[in-house]
Amino acid sequence: MRKKLLTSNLIPYFTVCLLALTSSLFAADQPFYEGKTIRFIIASGPGGGTDTAGRLVARFLPKYLPGNPKLIVQNMPGGGGTIANNYFANEVKPDGLTIMQDSSSGVANFVRGGPTIKYDPRKLKLIGGVARPGSLLLIRNDAQARFTNRSAKPVVVGDTDGIRNWIAMTVWGAEYLGWNLRWIYGYPGSRELQLAIRQGEIDMWATQNAKLVNDLKREGVAQVVVTEEDHRREDFPDVPTFIELLGAKKPTGLAWQAYVAWAGAPELDKFLVAPEGTPDHLVKSLRDAFNKAMKDPEVDKEGDKFFGDGWKPISAEKMEAVIRDHIAIPKEAKDLITKMRQKYGLPVGETKS
């Protein structure tokens, strides 16, 4: 009787335990992202490179994330990514449900420093990156004769803020190759710069947009001088790299270190991050999904349309290392960059020591 009572009392226990075990097993099988919505912040306004890269990733990421979550894209423009980065570092919960498409501007602003910077890119959890092919430096056909003739009117280089990565090439070109240049900056964006080079208001400008470069060449407006990449671009095999152009005049030591620091690694372009403190297993899911998405043939095709043939995905580990290296610029190299900027009439800005 007692045994029967015990058995009858135990049955509900067993049932509950069994149910609990089943449900926990079921929950373990259920992917974290199933039925959830990811907020995908883009650290820029609509249009432009960061937005295009972000939207490309955002379209394909849910397809490869277990559970196929929904994804909502939110543009957060302002301060070259500073507003989004500050918000992301200080306000966002590290629960794997908010991620951000950032760009090299966010890192550059951190290096530049100042009281408005309230984030550290090194603390972010990298998911992956997208690097477009390096910039191609263009010169108008009617300015070529003046390019290396310092007794002629200088060739006018146009830029938005005078501190872009490719500007380093022009400054070191002037210093070591005798390029006859002067710089004007303040153009609001590539739209205005494109118009300016077509009109002849500027003679030199660099862009990553292969289609535009080919259009300008075909129309007889400009020629490509050099690419900032370490290797010749497959789509422009005749265009030399900057190192090739420098040849024996390539500086060494601090001068080259400063150049590399300013020009930046070619991989430092657009990248996807999760907030500091995001659980490792969620970061791994996001990284795996990113890597799979980048192998999708449709992503490859779409990327070619917007970035040209030479764009490439960058792994999270590589991206992390690139960002760390870029931030760890020695003070002497920073000082030399400042001196070069001052010498050639470029904005110096505020530097973080």
Next chain:
Amino acid sequence: MIEAAMEGLAGVLQPEALMFMCLGVLIGSLVGFLPGIGGPSTLAIMLPFVMTMKDPLLVIALLVGMDAVGNTASAFTSILISVPGSSGSQATILDGHPMAKNGEAARALSASFVASLLGGLFGALVLFASLPALRPLVLSFSSPEFFILTLWGISMVGVLSGNAPIKGILAGILGVLIGTVGLDAKSGIERFSFNVSYFWEGIDLVLVALGIFGIPEVIDLAGRKGAIAKAEEFGRGYIQGIVDCFRHWWLLLRTSIIGAWVGFLPGLGSSVADWFAYAHAVQTEKNRERFGKGDVRGVIASEGSNNAKEGGDYIPTLAFGIPGGTSTALVLTAFVAVGIKPGPDMLTSQLNLTFAVIWTLVIANILATALCMIFARPITRVCFLPFYAVVPPIVAFIFIGAFAANFHSYDLTALMIFSLLGFFMRRYGWPRAPLVLGVVLGDKMELYLWLSYTRYGLEWLARPMVIALIALLLASIAYSILTGRKHRRDVEGSLAKA
């Protein structure tokens, strides 16, 4: 060319394309109707969907259709509740809202829609007519020419100041100063940002316009304890507004030309056209004392120009792939994704697609006008509702619109500051339009002066186009002064006779 034109028309008239165009017009109208929710954000949301489409004609029908009509429905809120539905409809408030208060909302709305339609058609016509000269036309304006144009715009402050020129000029200067807030790209220096990154991108024009025009009117309405319209009537003005557009056809044509011109100059921005056109109307029309108090010509000028601008916007977009504005930048992204190649191909192998854009501009404008006309009567009833039913939703509307500018809590603080400023300006007789014009043009004026000087030194003053534009600028100021004097003499003469 005729063959390509017919091919383009047949393309956009196929049932699927028409369906997408109707969808685009509906979305564009809704976005225009809701303040703060800009066309660019909506286009950005739609891009992933659009990129999966294969047929370029469907993409043109949807996106160009949507982009072409954003400024048509935006007149509803500008006229009825003094809240600009889009940045291109700010100047519409100046006469549109007083008309609504005078019981002429229907007339203002119908005049606005018909002016939008005719302006939009004119923009499409300009795009068509400019095809042979598309590229040289765009290349003829460099930084010095842009600078003179912004200077011309700023000189309109005097015209927009009414009877308080000193206050108007001071308000204009304040506007220019507000326009300087932010991170200066030229030097990397923060200006008036107080170490707050929110200010880096400058003060959003949407917030300034909502605060300066929207809230002060709401406070006035609540203070009057009546309805927006002082007289409860609708019928007679509806046809009158349509007649007005044809009666003032010469003004409509001139302001449409201004709109298309501003559109094809990449760099002047979308919010300039209506201000240029409005100021031109005040400067050149006779009997200007009614402007600002409910003159239908103010509505016609502003609304005709902002739709004509859309056609002009597509000239640099199609000719070079240089988008005229942020919206066209996103449309361009979608174009590239579906294989449309802006550039010389648009005039040769893809000429049919260029015509598809032109036809879409035409048909979308007709559809949007019909849609707005249908909804005009029920929506206008808001003017006759008692203040306690209208004020709370309008305030909510304005705050949501302001928050949608950047989704930042500081947007609401900025809105409140500008609301206070607008309230006091209204109360103490300070003209508000010059302040907004200063914000619109101030940073552009500084930018193009900087670029002109750093590029050309003082040589830019000797450029033929610059000399021609300066001559036109001086002539327009002289004309304005002379007609002002003549007007004063006439008034004094008639007073003496009386």
